Amino acid sequence: MTQKPKAKKLLQVAREAWDPEKIVVQYDDVRLKMLSYAILAPNPFNKQPWQLLLKNTNEINLYIDPDRLLPMTDPLHRLIYVSQGTFLELLSIAAKEFGYKPSIQLFPEGIDPVEKTGKSPVAKIIIEKTKVEKEDLFNQIPLRVTNRRPYKGPPITEEELNILQKSYSEKNYPMRFITDAEKISKIANLMAEAFKIEVYTERTYAATPKMFRFNANEVAMHRDGFSYENMGVTGNIKFFAEKFSGRDKSFSESFKKRTVNSVDKNAHTAKTFGIMFTQENNRIEQVEIGRRYARVHLMATKLNLSMQMMSQILEEYEELVEVQKKFLEIIKPYKGIPQLLFRIGHAKLTPHSPRRKLDDFLKS
Ligand SMILES: Cc1cc2nc3c(=O)[nH]c(=O)nc-3n(C[C@H](O)[C@H](O)[C@H](O)COP(=O)(O)O)c2cc1C
Structure with a gap:
């Protein structure tokens, strides 16, 4: 049973982010190019619990989106914080790919109590154009997927x-x-x-x-x-x-x-x-x-x-x-x-x- 053309088109559009090379051409601001890769990070329930505040021309502030928490299964928001880390890592790898050194300061304004999660930034990222070593893992960002199928074949060597x-x-x-x-x-x-x-x-x-x-x-x-x-x-x-x-x-x-x-x-x-x-x-x-x-x-x-x-x-x-x-x-x-x-x-x-x-x- 194949997908109907309309459903196929809808799914293609919803997944367009996975072709970041195509997406980034529309942006002049290099931060938006890097961030187009960072949003492909793994995150619990695919909540995408990230908010971004751009300042000046070289600063990104990462916040937890307080409307995208998982209060029942993750009442202390631990997994939500883990997914701030997955985001930061992809951002860091992408920054290097675009020729920028990312300096990441965690919790620049302190750590929020559980009930105020999302109020203060989790990280302030300053990017600086300089000579940086690119990371091989960059190419894997658009290929990575959480695979929930049964696993088959040989053991991991x-x-x-x-x-x-x-x-x-x-x-x-x-x-x-x-x-x-x-x-x-x-x-x-x-x-x-x-x-x-x-x-x-x-x-x-x-x-x-x-x-x-x-x-x-x-x-x-x-x-x-x-x-x-x-x-x-x-x-x-x-x-x-x-x-x-x-x-x-x-x-x-x-x-x-x-x-x-x-x-x-x-x-x-x-x-x-x-x-x-x-x-x-x-x-x-x-x-x-x-x-x-x-x-x-x-x-x-x-x-x-x-x-x-x-x-x-x-x-x-x-x-x-x-x-x-x-x-x-x-x-x-x-x-x-x-x-x-x-x-x-x-x-x-x-x-x-x-x-x-x-x-x-x-x-x-
Ligand atoms: C902190 C964290 C917890 C997760 N827990 C589960 C889980 O329990 N079961 C699961 O199938 N996937 C889990 N995932 C994977 C996410 O569901 C997955 O990243 C998200 O749906 C986006 O899909 P993608 O990884 O293919 O981009 C988790 C991911 C993160 C970062």
Whole structure:
């Protein structure tokens, strides 16, 4: 079953940001060129929780968009801060590509309390035209995708894991790979357990149907969230899923059951789980770990590996406490605080998720 031409066109437009070379020609301001790459950063639920204030001719201020938080699944906004880091890393790589050195100052006006998130900038970035070394990872920015398909094929090789490890700046932020089949299976079981809790807790489940785009019209209207295609559902199955499901039906028992089963199945296909740790759990570390995650995901893209962040176990709400205790048991011995968990493997690519227009991110 092929997409109708109208739906295809709508999706193309909603995903136009993924052809940044074409987008940037319209801008004279080099900051807008760089930012066209930064908005392609991974971010939770594809909320795109970024706001940008441009000052003078060389300054960008990055803010959290307070209207794009995930208060139920991420009540302390940890994942939102992580995605400020993914954004900053892509911005930094893009700045170098355009011949600018980015100087990034985190929290130039201090750190907001949780209830005032978004009030002060997360970062002030000054760009300076100078001789800078370009980064190889730049070319991977428009190719990277969060791949939620089942992973297939061979295990991740030692060499690939070494390359990923080397793309990562470890000091104070250890990264560990779990390659042992028994541990992978235990973590996958816990992933399913955590996801089940999220789905069957009314409060935390609300975010999923809210951010899920059930058809091309919804994708085009919002240009955020994710859709069946981003879950790796295509062809006839996608056609029938779009035709016979919808926001109302997503609260049905059968929809919830299918969703949990699919996460369970996919988590078990992980060839490797990656875990990134911090020493404490402060805002600077959350941003810094986001920067590091972005690099690893770009490097995985270069190696033709698929990756998917799987946050459910580590989300910060009380119903997950027991699952988290079990997780810490499995990954023993470890030092620090597990901050991010993701699976790595091989899979056919999925289409990109949409992005809003750059203008939407600019604040005055
Ligand atoms: C902090 C953070 C947490 C995320 N958690 C999950 C998750 O639990 N499950 C998932 O499928 N994707 C997760 N993602 C991936 C986002 O959903 C994805 O980046 C977003 O939908 C945009 O898609 P893209 O990465 O393909 O550009 C996470 C990403 C970030 C940065």
